Amino acid sequence: MNIHxxxxxxxxxxxPPLSQNLHKGQNGRIGIIGGCEEYTGAPYYAAISALRTGADLVYVFCYKSAAPVIKSFSPELIVLPYLxxxxxxxxxxxxxxKLHSLVVGPGLGNDPIAHxxxxxxxxxxxxxxxxxxIHLPIIVDAESLNLVEPESFKNYNGHIYLTPNVVEFSKLSKRLIGHExxxxxxxxxxxIINKLNGKYVIVLKGEKDIIADDKGAVVNGQQGSARRCGGQGDILAGSMGTFAYWATKVENYDxxxxxxPEVLASYAASSLTKHSNKVTFELKQRHMITTDIIKHIPTAFQDLFK
Known part of the structure; x- marks a missing residue:
């Protein structure tokens, strides 16, 4: 058995195991903050990925102008036009x-009011x-990464997950530790983690995802796809919202x-995203789009975690 x-x-x-005794919401009530007039797809991708991973309910807090569009994508989502x-x-x-985890950033845009x-x-x-x-896990993604300062979560007891790509990582490092x-x-x-106050997990996205907190680190080098259509980071953020909540429920962790558990949850979300991409690319090749990937999340989940 290899490390992966x-x-x-x-x-x-x-x-968490499924049971006839569960009631609606026990497997996850996930919040998504994002979705402006220009970017309605990103919060949908994150929200539906959280559901497809196994959450029960997802709430999208978006711009008023984006709400009817996001509602039209799926009746499964609870859309609140407050942002x-x-x-x-x-x-x-x-x-x-009421939430179990919060994903901030998909489709947030650059509007100063929303920021x-x-x-x-x-x-x-x-x-x-x-x-x-409550110790609500918070996944900070996309434009919201630009709003994190060294003291942002100094007094917070919940875990903060940062999900930068390489470009976002260099900007984040300059702001948080003073140099790129x-x-x-x-x-x-x-x-970066050693300089921060709080319980941080960083997931540096790339061909190989680097995942770390103040206890340990791991690299996920599993194959994804050669097709880099927009929205794959939103799938990761949404599925991480679900896994991050599940990590808070683990007892007697070995x-x-x-x-x-937080790094492991990130590794699970990373692996699910990569494997969903791989399965979809095998079928669609260069014609693959993100809605195709979402359709294959259940298959990828079963492949990995059955």
Whole structure:
């Protein structure tokens, strides 16, 4: 058994068993913050991927103009057009306590009003005592990575997952530690984590995903696809929202190679995204698009975690 097979076997321990006794929501209520007038596909991809991974309910907090479009993509999604409201944070706050994880950034765009709403949400979860009791995992993706500062989550007890690509990683490093790190290496990822206050997991996306927290690191070099259509990062973010919640429910965790449940959850989401890409590319080749990948998430999940 190679290391990947060993880790995938370990990932299975994160997945909650299905039961006739479960009620709606127990396997995950995931929030997605993003979706502007120009970018309606990204929050949909993240939201539907969270559902296809195994979450029960997904809430999309988006711009008012984006809501009818996102609603039209799927009746499975609960779409709340609050993000560009003058009192967006006050409208979103009550929902945060109902959620099990939060994915911030897909399709957020560059509107200053929405960016300020996200900053205020970060401040709220970090400064509100009730939120610290919840320990909500937060996946920070896409444009929202530009809003993370060294002190953003200093007082927060939940885990923060950052999901940069190589370009985003260099910008993130300059802002968080004062100089740019260009090379996608474990040492560079760990250098950022060691400078941060809080429980951070970094997933540096690329041909090989580098995943690390303050306890350990792992590289996922499994084959994905040669086709780089837009939206694949949104699939990763959405599936990570589900796995991140499941990681909070694990009891009596047996560490392997110093890898925490949070790093393992990230590895599971990374593997699911890569394998979904691989399965789809084998069928569609260069004609593959992200909606094709989403259709194959269930097959990829069964291949990996059956």
């Amino acid at each position: 097979e060993h880790l995938i076997k370990k990932c299975k321990s994160l997945i 560009d409201s003058p009192n967006a944070v006050e409208k979103i706050k009550p929902w945060l306590k 300020e709403s996200v900053r205020q949400i970060f401040q709220h979860v970090s400064g509100d005592a009730d939120m610290n009791d 790190l260009y090379k996608p290496t474990q040492d560079n990822v760990k250098a 560490y392997v190679n110093n890898l925490s």
